[in-house]
Amino acid sequence: MKASHNNIVVGALLMVSLVLVYEAEVCLGVTCDPLELSPCLSAIVNGSPPSKQCCTKLKQQVPCLCQYIKDPNFSKYVTNPNAKKVASACGVTIPTC
Template sequence: MKTTYTSLLVIAMLTLLLSNQIQVSVAVTCSPVQLAPCLGAIMSSSTQPSKACCDKLREQKPCLCGYMRDPNLRQYVNTPNGKKVANTCDAPLPNC
């Protein structure tokens, strides 16, 4: 009987520990306007992306394929400077 209670206690503790490790995924709202902090770096090869740019780029990463398919946005995202900014921010453009 004592072994059963101990086993249940261990299982309960493991469950609590593992539940803290589970990450909740948050849906990203795809909005190219969110990448406005990156515009200077994308338009000029001599401008380094800011921390705000990199943060937004990593946040919007699930949206990049959609942006690359959009003819109006492709000219900014899928360019040598756009790729450079993405790589500098450690958020390389996905293969879509």
């Protein structure tokens, strides 16, 4: 009985470890670089529909949006009404930070 209990505990710890490693890889895989959003610039500035490349880049940069919102140099590009339209068209929710 004790060996079975130990196996369950070891299995649970292994699962938690795998989840943490996976999450770390996901977080580390994104480079927060506002220039990655340059394909969206014309859509944000002009209010035109976003390109497929814009939507792809925007989805990749979602983990970075709060960082951009908090930066006065980039905040206006992420929080303006056209940016919200672009995000909505791409199926991205701009976070509340």
